[in-house]
Amino acid sequence: MQTVNHLEMLRNTVSELREGGKTIALVPTMGALHEGHLTLMREAAKLADHVAVSIFVNPTQFGPGEDLDAYPRQLAEDSAMLESEGVALLWAPSVQEMYPAGFASNITVSGVSSGFCGADRPGHFDGVATVVCKLFHQVLPDIACFGEKDWQQLAVIRQIARDLDLTRPFASDIIGVPTVREPDGLAMSSRNRYLDEESRAAAATLPREMREAIARIEDGQHVGRTLAALEDALLGAGFSSVDYADLGDADSLELLEKLGDRKGRLLVAARIGGTRLIDNMPVGAR
Ligand SMILES: Nc1ncnc2c1ncn2[C@@H]1O[C@H](COP(=O)(O)OP(=O)(O)OP(=O)(O)O)[C@@H](O)[C@H]1O
Numbered sequence: 001m002q003t004v005n006h007l008e009m010l011r012n013t014v015s016e017l018r019e020g021g022k023t024i025a026l027v028p029t030m031g032a033l034h035e036g037h038l039t040l041m042r043e044a045a046k047l048a049d050h051v052a053v054s055i056f057v058n059p060t061q062f063g064p065g066e067d068l069d070a071y072p073r074q075l076a077e078d079s080a081m082l083e084s085e086g087v088a089l090l091w092a093p094s095v096q097e098m099y100p101a102g103f104a105s106n107i108t109v110s111g112v113s114s115g116f117c118g119a120d121r122p123g124h125f126d127g128v129a130t131v132v133c134k135l136f137h138q139v140l141p142d143i144a145c146f147g148e149k150d151w152q153q154l155a156v157i158r159q160i161a162r163d164l165d166l167t168r169p170f171a172s173d174i175i176g177v178p179t180v181r182e183p184d185g186l187a188m189s190s191r192n193r194y195l196d197e198e199s200r201a202a203a204a205t206l207p208r209e210m211r212e213a214i215a216r217i218e219d220g221q222h223v224g225r226t227l228a229a230l231e232d233a234l235l236g237a238g239f240s241s242v243d244y245a246d247l248g249d250a251d252s253l254e255l256l257e258k259l260g261d262r263k264g265r266l267l268v269a270a271r272i273g274g275t276r277l278i279d280n281m282p283v284g285a286r
């Protein structure tokens with residue numbers, strides 16, 4: 001694996017990897033790798049000749065008071081995991097390399113980025129869209145893989161890929177990979193490591209109650225009342241607050257009060273032991 005920290009070297013390495021018409025799949029991450037990330041890499045490896053992974057804790061997607069400083073950074077450990085996955089290229093730029101002095105651009109996506117996490121974390125998806133756009137221009141991948149765990153992020157990235165002509169041939173090259181879960185159902189996330197034993201045990205209530213709520217909605221029960229009951233169940237199980245628990249159209253993320261024949265998605269963000277967890281699941285898929 002080649003580890004690259006500077007743009008000029010990245011360009012040379014990408015050209016070398018491309019020799020003979022070889023293709024590249026990019027997996028953007030913020031590091032602190034877990035099995036969810038490795039699953040993205042294994043999917044990427046099926047779809048291209050080489051897998052490139054970026055590790056960059058992107059300051060512009062963190063709001064004031066969020067966990068930018070506390071976010072786990074473990075490049076040596078991550079690097080060893082990538083080596084054993086057969087990753088060809090690790091792109092690990094510094095903040096200075098990504099945002100040199102005088103950097104002044106920003107990509108704002110309307111529509112899909114406005115509710116859910118977009119409402120709770122103002123500017124978050126601007127930061128994500130801007131850095132992902134830069135990563136695409138830097139690595140020039142043929143495809144890129146993202147996790148469905150961050151469903152709204154995936155929708156935002158599909159939108160910029162389409163709008164800004166980021167991939168060949170357009171957004172079909174953005175691959176969404178289903179959420180990888182712990183045995184008790186909790187979605188894997190780098191932030192799970194913030195949880196103490198008690199909060200970690202209670203966190204599994206989130207996917208369990210989501211599945212219950214989905215079954216009720218699919219059985220025709222009132223959406224608003226079912227979601228209110230879901231919030232109560234989470235608060236009763238030890239969550240300190242629920243940022244949102246809403247049913248959205250799976251693609252546009254428009255809020256749905258009734259499922260009808262729409263393909264829906266239940267999206268939840270809730271806090272436990274000081275940690276904000278997110279999850280989402282399909283509704284109306286059965
Ligand atoms: N459990 C998971 N299943 C599938 N993909 C995942 C999972 N967790 C993360 N990903 C994907 O990995 C990529 C990198 O995510 P990131 O490095 O932010 O990890 P994370 O575990 O989501 O961290 P965080 O705790 O910050 O949410 C994203 O495309 C994300 O959706």
Ligand SMILES: CC(C)(CO)[C@@H](O)C(=O)[O-]
Binds near residue numbers: 028030058131132
């Ligand atoms: C896509 C991403 C790497 C952009 O910083 C980040 O939001 C993430 O890890 O999900």
Ligand code: BAL
Binds near residue numbers: 061150153
């Ligand atoms: N995986 C999403 C990145 C973030 O929460 O900032």
